[in-house]
Amino acid sequence: MKSLKKTTKQMSNVAETVLEINLDHLTHNFKYLKGKIGSTVKLLAVVKASGYGSDASVIANQLQKIGVDYFAVAYASEGIALRKSGITIPILVLHPQPVNFQELIKYTLEPSIYSFRVLRLFIDIATSTNQTNYPVHLKFNTGLHRIGFEKSDLEKISDDLNHTKSVKVASVLSHLAASEDHAEREFTVQQIDLFKKITDTLADKIGYMPIRHQSNTSAIFNYPEAHFDMVRTGIGLYGYGNDTSYDQFLKPVASLKSIISQIHELASGDSLGYNRAFIASKHTKTATIPIGHADGISRQYGNKNGFVTIQNKRAYIIGNVCMDMIMVDVTDIDCQEGDEVIIFDGNYSAAQVAEYTGTISYELLTAIAPRVKRQVIGKY
Numbered sequence: 004m005k006s007l008k009k010t011t012k013q014m015s016n017v018a019e020t021v022l023e024i025n026l027d028h029l030t031h032n033f034k035y036l037k038g039k040i041g042s043t044v045k046l047l048a049v050v051k052a053s054g055y056g057s058d059a060s061v062i063a064n065q066l067q068k069i070g071v072d073y074f075a076v077a078y079a080s081e082g083i084a085l086r087k088s089g090i091t092i093p094i095l096v097l098h099p100q101p102v103n104f105q106e107l108i109k110y111t112l113e114p115s116i117y118s119f120r121v122l123r124l125f126i127d128i129a130t131s132t133n134q135t136n137y138p139v140h141l142k143f144n145t146g147l148h149r150i151g152f153e154k155s156d157l158e159k160i161s162d163d164l165n166h167t168k169s170v171k172v173a174s175v176l177s178h179l180a181a182s183e184d185h186a187e188r189e190f191t192v193q194q195i196d197l198f199k200k201i202t203d204t205l206a207d208k209i210g211y212m213p214i215r216h217q218s219n220t221s222a223i224f225n226y227p228e229a230h231f232d233m234v235r236t237g238i239g240l241y242g243y244g245n246d247t248s249y250d251q252f253l254k255p256v257a258s259l260k261s262i263i264s265q266i267h268e269l270a271s272g273d274s275l276g277y278n279r280a281f282i283a284s285k286h287t288k289t290a291t292i293p294i295g296h297a298d299g300i301s302r303q304y305g306n307k308n309g310f311v312t313i314q315n316k317r318a319y320i321i322g323n324v325c326m327d328m329i330m331v332d333v334t335d336i337d338c339q340e341g342d343e344v345i346i347f348d349g350n351y352s353a354a355q356v357a358e359y360t361g362t363i364s365y366e367l368l369t370a371i372a373p374r375v376k377r378q379v380i381g382k383y
């Protein structure tokens with residue numbers, strides 16, 4: 004009787020592989036992060052990479068409704084998709100290419116300008132399409148050496164800007180290299196100091212101070228002095244603080260769940276999966292689960308490098324990860340076909356699962372393939 008009840012409950016929970024998106028958790032994280040910044044500091048939500056693997060349109064529409072100030076995406080195509088899904092507030096495109104500029108303007112997307120090539124090509128297009136004060140964002144390198152202008156470029160940038168009315172600097176930004184790493188505090192403080200100098204000099208030269216922003220999620224927690232006029236938060240909104248002591252205040256938005264399709268009993272000597280990568284050394288009970296590397300469970304998780312949770316117990320992935328399936332060892336777990344399988348959720352977080360396999364929550368979350376059904380729960 005007891006086990007029948009348990010099975011019924013679990014079977015009604017999840018019927019196939021789903022990524023559950025919890026909007027109540029998103030709202031909680033948004034309010035929590037707002038509380039960490041000053042009341043005059045704006046909050047920009049980073050919704051690139053399908054909202055960190057969830058659903059950018061669902062996430063952005065909820066955040067727009069509850070009062071976020073700005074959005075950022077990486078590529079122009081992501082911004083266009085947001086506009087088509089009803090987003091009307093400003094969208095910053097962090098890493099656009101000149102080939103996208105015409106479309107950026109068509110969809111009122113705001114480019115991050117990171118080099119002279121990009122600045123001049125954007126001014127040309129803004130001018131030829133008769134724009135005035137089109138909002139652009141100047142990206143400066145303060146130590147990450149990824150994209151951005153240098154402090155020594157300020158003179159020339161200001162010259163270019165003072166010779167056009169087509170564009171106006173809406174914001175100045177820079178990105179920290181190691182804001183989650185307490186051992187790199189000295190380096191980070193240097194980045195913050197350099198950013199202050201850059202923004203002060205720029206304001207002097209162009210005659211106004213644009214919005215300044217340098218902090219990602221970890222800097223919201225670790226460097227209040229880097230909040231400036233706006234912060235950019237991605238992973239924090241999705242429920243992770245890059246530190247277990249911060250994770251406790253946040254609630255994971257995405258839960259990846261599946262179901263046991265079939266249970267097999269292997270005898271000693273039986274092999275399992277492609278290339279016979281697992282050979283049973285004793286009687287082994289295995290569960291086959293409909294999720295594979297084409298769903299975002301990388302092959303690196305195979306051969307006991309990764310695990311799922313069944314009946315609150317760890318079940319290690321054995322053999323190679325297939326395209327559409329994994330097999331896990333459930334020899335010591337009292338489970339049945341149809342039972343729920345947790346890949347990650349609020350209790351068994353993506354940060355823990357990722358750390359176990361040598362990666363980070365960002366990669367695990369953003370790898371979840373579009374074919375995995377998204378199921379939105381909570382209040383819109």
Ligand SMILES: *Cc1c(COP(=O)(O)O)cnc(C)c1O
Binds near residue numbers: 049097178218220
């Ligand atoms: C992705 C990204 C962010 C968000 O970082 P989190 O650590 O997820 O908060 C912020 N700024 C830039 C420039 C980014 O590329």
